Amino acid sequence: MKEYPVQRAAVLKEKPDPNTLVFGKTFTDHMFIMDYTAGQGWHDGRIVPYGPISLEPSAMVFHYAQEVFEGLKAYRNPQGQVQLFRPMENVKRINSSCDRMCIPQLPEEDTLAAIEQLVRLEADWVPSAPGTSLYIRPFIIATTPSLGVHAAHNYIFCIITCPVGAYYAEGINPVKIYVENEDVRAVRGGTGYTKCGGNYAASIRAGERAEENGYAQVLWLDGVHREYIEEVGSMNVMFQIGDTVVTPKLTGSVLPGITRKSCIELMRSWGLKVEERLITAKELFEAGANGTLKEAWGTGTAAVVSPIGEMGWEDKHVVVNAGKIGPLAQRLYDTLTGIQWGTQPDPHNWVIKL
Numbered sequence: 001m002k003e004y005p006v007q008r009a010a011v012l013k014e015k016p017d018p019n020t021l022v023f024g025k026t027f028t029d030h031m032f033i034m035d036y037t038a039g040q041g042w043h044d045g046r047i048v049p050y051g052p053i054s055l056e057p058s059a060m061v062f063h064y065a066q067e068v069f070e071g072l073k074a075y076r077n078p079q080g081q082v083q084l085f086r087p088m089e090n091v092k093r094i095n096s097s098c099d100r101m102c103i104p105q106l107p108e109e110d111t112l113a114a115i116e117q118l119v120r121l122e123a124d125w126v127p128s129a130p131g132t133s134l135y136i137r138p139f140i141i142a143t144t145p146s147l148g149v150h151a152a153h154n155y156i157f158c159i160i161t162c163p164v165g166a167y168y169a170e171g172i173n174p175v176k177i178y179v180e181n182e183d184v185r186a187v188r189g190g191t192g193y194t195k196c197g198g199n200y201a202a203s204i205r206a207g208e209r210a211e212e213n214g215y216a217q218v219l220w221l222d223g224v225h226r227e228y229i230e231e232v233g234s235m236n237v238m239f240q241i242g243d244t245v246v247t248p249k250l251t252g253s254v255l256p257g258i259t260r261k262s263c264i265e266l267m268r269s270w271g272l273k274v275e276e277r278l279i280t281a282k283e284l285f286e287a288g289a290n291g292t293l294k295e296a297w298g299t300g301t302a303a304v305v306s307p308i309g310e311m312g313w314e315d316k317h318v319v320v321n322a323g324k325i326g327p328l329a330q331r332l333y334d335t336l337t338g339i340q341w342g343t344q345p346d347p348h349n350w351v352i353k354l
């Protein structure tokens with residue numbers, strides 16, 4: 001496996017209190033960085049002290065947002081070892097995002113090696129308090145100084161890491177989500193299936209509106225018919241209607257979540273019926289009104305499994321499972337986090353111990 005050169009930080013930072021970690025605010029001592037130059041390919045991968053990156057104001061990422069990112073986590077198991085959850089899935093997904101954004105492909109094995117080497121170096125930063133982990137954020141930005149709308153000739157691939165607790169202030173307690181009628185997050189043929197910053201930038205306005213109205217997140221409708229449920233933006237969504245679990249199918253405008261895929265695989269291995277299909281907001285709210293909607297939850301790397309306790313849409317309002325986490329979301333949360341934190345067997349070989 002590839003080994004990258006390391007320039008160690010002269011002074012190491014003080015670690016934050018693991019019991020009061022806020023998502024994405026504290027960064028570790030080092031980062032990985034690698035350059036791309038047209039004609040030369042990816043080169044000079046290295047680990048350096050975490051710090052500012054100097055770019056020209058004309059760097060293309062600032063103007064046309066040619067960039068992609070990923071999110072995965074490292075966990076500390078009860079034996080004190082550090083482990084990753086399905087990291088190759090993230091490497092493959094960043095390359096799928098790169099393909100859409102005209103960014104050169106990363107070498108898969110060397111990218112996994114970079115993630116593993118950085119996490120090994122930062123192992124002391126992987127917290128052990130319940131529900132905490134080290135969030136890993138790989139990203140690529142276009143750095144060519146040019147205002148022409150073309151694919152850049154130069155890029156930086158960087159990996160930063162931060163110790164985190166729960167993504168939502170609610171933790172495992174159910175969140176309230178609001179169906180957005182006005183703005184759309186993504187359209188088919190667009191970039192919805194990628195992790196590119198633009199998808200998230202487009203979601204901020206509706207997110208702010210939802211928060212002003214007391215909701216944690218926005219539930220997006222498809223951008224064409226504005227009828228079909230897509231995702232929340234920070235997580236995919238799943239609903240138990242009767243005895244079937246329904247989740248929006250991957251139509252091109254929905255992120256192919258790795259936690260989504262893992263939950264589907266787990267539920268199918270338990271003999272549950274899972275349907276990936278189109279689901280209208282009308283069907284969902286009718287199921288909420290007639291009592292067939294048993295549970296609702298979101299899935300994501302940051303969000304893990306987050307129960308949805310209330311949903312609003314226009315003048316309609318649905319309380320799911322009396323606003324409490326249901327047995328299926330709890331089982332998924334316990335099993336998934338059990339595998340991730342190494343407190344349960346890993347029958348699917350999803351975990352890589354470092």
Ligand code: COI
Binds near residue numbers: 302
């Ligand atoms: C993740 O779950 O890793 C994401 O990238 C979502 C982001 C909104 C935190």
